[in-house]
Amino acid sequence: MDNYGRTLLIKKALGLFLDFSLIGFQIYSFTLIQNQMNDQKPPKTWLVESILVTIFCCLPLGIVGIINASKVEGRFHSGDIQGAMHASKEAGKWTKIGAIIGIAGVVIYILMMALGIGGAMLDSGQF
Secondary structure (H helix, E strand, O other): OOHHHHHHHHHHHHOOOOOOOHHHHHHHHHHHHHHHHOOOOOOOOOHHHHHHHHHHOOHHHHHHHHHHHHHHHHHHHOOOHHHHHHHHHHHHHHHHHHHHHHHHHHHHHHHHHHHHHHHHHHHHOOO
């Protein structure tokens, strides 16, 4: 792995999207200024929602949502608007699927418990 690859890996690991080399700083600055001049805002990242889905609903799909959500702002600030939009759509898709599966799981669990308790009450003659 060359020095640029290590720098890129370290930046991604730390969540920094600024290259401290002279060329990278100029590219980042130009892209940032260009995005500000066009009054563009980054697309929705879905990061908070993905984290909540990971914690409360569906771990694997929430992680996929977090991975895609973490790509949105980096791609936007590097000038890849289409890539940022795609990452945002993917993050939203996996976050919504994870939330739906988690909610469906809770509903099924509640129904199964209610049916189990009802069945037990019928067998014991309490109902």
